[in-house]
Amino acid sequence: MPLQLGVKRVIELYSPSIKSKPRLSSSVFCPRTELVAQIEFTEWTPDGHLRHSKFVGLREDKAAREVVREC
Numbered sequence: 001m002p003l004q005l006g007v008k009r010v011i012e013l014y015s016p017s018i019k020s021k022p023r024l025s026s027s028v029f030c031p032r033t034e035l036v037a038q039i040e041f042t043e044w045t046p047d048g049h050l051r052h053s054k055f056v057g058l059r060e061d062k063a064a065r066e067v068v069r070e071c
Contacts, residue, residue, distance in 0.1 A: 033064045044071070 038056040045051050 036060075036062050036064050036067055 036059040038059050039050065040054045040056055041050040042052040043050075
């Protein structure tokens with residue numbers, strides 16, 4: 001499945017953390033966590049960001065709820 005089609009499929013027009021929905025004409029959206037990506041990187045920065053990250057591909061063998069931060 002092409003990444004763009006997968007992302008369009010999981011977009012919602014509101015965030016579960018926001019109590020009121022935005023106007024339908026608003027461009028605000030929150031993607032549901034359904035797609036799992038394989039990312040290569042050199043290291044974690046001290047403030048928790050990935051350094052020199054690279055998208056490798058989508059993973060279909062792992063559910064989004066199973067994903068944890070790996071060192």
